[in-house]
Amino acid sequence: MKKIFLAIIIINLFLTIGCVKKSEQSAVKSNPDLSGSLGSDALLADTIIYPVTIFNFDPTDDYAGQRLHKLQRKKFVDEIFDAIYGGTLNVYHYYTGELLSIDDIKTLESMPDFSRDRIEEIQFDETWHFSLSSKQFQKEVHSIVLAYALYSEDGERRGLKAAFRINLNGGEHYSSSTKE
Numbered sequence: 001m002k003k004i005f006l007a008i009i010i011i012n013l014f015l016t017i018g019c020v021k022k023s024e025q026s027a028v029k030s031n032p033d034l035s036g037s038l039g040s041d042a043l044l045a046d047t048i049i050y051p052v053t054i055f056n057f058d059p060t061d062d063y064a065g066q067r068l069h070k071l072q073r074k075k076f077v078d079e080i081f082d083a084i085y086g087g088t089l090n091v092y093h094y095y096t097g098e099l100l101s102i103d104d105i106k107t108l109e110s111m112p113d114f115s116r117d118r119i120e121e122i123q124f125d126e127t128w129h130f131s132l133s134s135k136q137f138q139k140e141v142h143s144i145v146l147a148y149a150l151y152s153e154d155g156e157r158r159g160l161k162a163a164f165r166i167n168l169n170g171g172e173h174y175s176s177s178t179k180e
Contacts (some may be wrong), residue, residue, distance in 0.1 A: 045128040047142065055120035055149075057157075077116050080166070081148065083104070094145055094162035108163060118148040122159055143167045 054073050056064040058118045083089040086106055108114055123145040129138045147160040 039130045041129055042132050043127070045126070047125055047127060049123060049125050051121050051123045051147075053121050073119075074117070077119050077146070081109075081116065082103060089166055091164040091166055094165050097165075100164055105164070113150055113161075114163070119146050119147050119163070121147040123147065123162075141168050 125143040127140045145165045146163045150158045
């Protein structure tokens with residue numbers, strides 16, 4: 001009985017290893033950017049969209065404090081708004097993609113639930129490349145979205161709301177098919 005049990009375990013092990021190898025091979029075939037070695041430039045992500053929290057909600061959270069200790073959040077946000085008002089950055093409605101005017105931004109800033117101080121998150125839309133030969137990792141940022149916190153009447157944080165999108169690097173990369 002022990003021999004049969006041991007044989008079943010060994011057969012399962014070989015089947016599992018074989019399935020993993022086939023799975024790896026089919027993943028490489030279905031993604032030609034990963035089919036060669038990483039000796040040449042490889043596209044790792046096109047497109048990746050992810051949020052970055054730029055505000056520490058809990059001053060006792062040492063990890064968040066360490067992660068954000070060099071961030072000059074107020075300066076960053078103010079410089080974005082200065083560039084918008086100066087005409088060097090165009091901003092777009094997060095959902096429709098419609099170009100927003102300076103008056104639209106002024107209206108946003110006059111809303112009672114908006115404050116530059118409430119901007120807590122940046123969403124990045126990027127492409128990632130990696131070159132093993134040069135040991136270089138490159139990220140190309142296509143757009144950013146600034147999001148600000150919303151609060152209930154009693155001061156409880158309800159969540160985040162997108163303020164607007166800023167397209168960078170010569171145009172819009174963000175596909176309308178991925179919009180909510």
